Amino acid sequence: MAGSGITRRSFVSAAVAAAGLGLAACGSAQSQTQSTSSTAAGPTPTAKTLTVFAAASLTESLTEAGELFKAANDGVGISFNFDSSGTLKTQIQEGADCDVFISAGQKQMNQLDAGAASGNSEGLDLINHDIRFDILENKVTLCVPEGNPKAIQGFDDMVQKLRAHDILLGMGNSDVPVGQYTQKILAYYNLDETELAGAGCITYGTNVKEVTSQVFEAAVDCGVIYKTDATSANLTMVDEATEEMCGRVVYPAAATKNAPQPELAASFLDFLKTKDAGDCFEKVGFAPLAEA
Numbered sequence: 001m002a003g004s005g006i007t008r009r010s011f012v013s014a015a016v017a018a019a020g021l022g023l024a025a026c027g028s029a030q031s032q033t034q035s036t037s038s039t040a041a042g043p044t045p046t047a048k049t050l051t052v053f054a055a056a057s058l059t060e061s062l063t064e065a066g067e068l069f070k071a072a073n074d075g076v077g078i079s080f081n082f083d084s085s086g087t088l089k090t091q092i093q094e095g096a097d098c099d100v101f102i103s104a105g106q107k108q109m110n111q112l113d114a115g116a117a118s119g120n121s122e123g124l125d126l127i128n129h130d131i132r133f134d135i136l137e138n139k140v141t142l143c144v145p146e147g148n149p150k151a152i153q154g155f156d157d158m159v160q161k162l163r164a165h166d167i168l169l170g171m172g173n174s175d176v177p178v179g180q181y182t183q184k185i186l187a188y189y190n191l192d193e194t195e196l197a198g199a200g201c202i203t204y205g206t207n208v209k210e211v212t213s214q215v216f217e218a219a220v221d222c223g224v225i226y227k228t229d230a231t232s233a234n235l236t237m238v239d240e241a242t243e244e245m246c247g248r249v250v251y252p253a254a255a256t257k258n259a260p261q262p263e264l265a266a267s268f269l270d271f272l273k274t275k276d277a278g279d280c281f282e283k284v285g286f287a288p289l290a291e292a
Contacts, residue, residue, distance in 0.1 A: 055104035105177035132254035170223035
């Protein structure tokens with residue numbers, strides 16, 4: 001009996017020990033699995049994200065330049081907001097997070113820049129004037145749909161056909177830089193925009209990409225857009241506006257005073273002055289104005 005009890009106690013002890021080892025091993029394995037799963041499932045966080053507000057006409061070239069900047073700065077992300085400069089100006093004014101602003105005209109930048117020589121009528125002080133610079137120059141062009149159905153030869157011909165109410169012109173709204181340049185062209189030719197719009201000879205777009213689409217889809221007989229957008233969309237350009245007709249088309253760039261990533265913003269602006277970035281801009285017809 002005693003021998004049997006000893007055997008039983010030995011068996012129970014051995015079983016408990018084995019169970020304990022099994023639980024420990026299972027717990028260790030489970031812990032290792034959980035640790036591995038947690039490591040595998042968790043995404044690598046982006047160290048910093050730069051927020052860039054830029055004129056719609058920069059969509060293709062600035063996106064390409066941004067990829068080069070990210071490749072040279074591991075862990076950096078870029079969030080682009082492309083729209084009309086007027087819309088972007090309003091968003092910044094209303095407190096939207098923005099590190100870098102690149103406008104298609106001086107007007108919208110000046111409205112936010114207390115250091116601007118003119119045009120700061122609202123008294124806004126949202127731009128870091130010390131690192132503001134003119135980055136690019138563009139050209140204003142007259143473009144036609146494929147096949148040029150109305151045989152428009154240039155601005156002079158466009159004017160004659162508009163006066164005859166024979167064509168439909170696509171242009172930007174009055175708060176969009178490309179629309180403001182177009183208004184200057186109409187004034188240069190002494191055309192009455194209000195009368196032409198009332199006669200159904202003008203249709204509007206909220207930014208240059210909308211006007212570009214109108215031309216591309218032949219929804220209009222011609223459209224006034226930037227050379228860069230015409231190049232990117234492979235549209236036919238029949239004329240190019242002179243400085244006398246609408247002034248120079250210069251794009252200013254700057255960091256905002258409330259930039260969430262001020263150092264990264266300054267670094268990105270410096271990069272945009274380099275040849276690598278300049279090549280991206282020149283490819284679509286921009287003329288770089290700044291050097292690193």
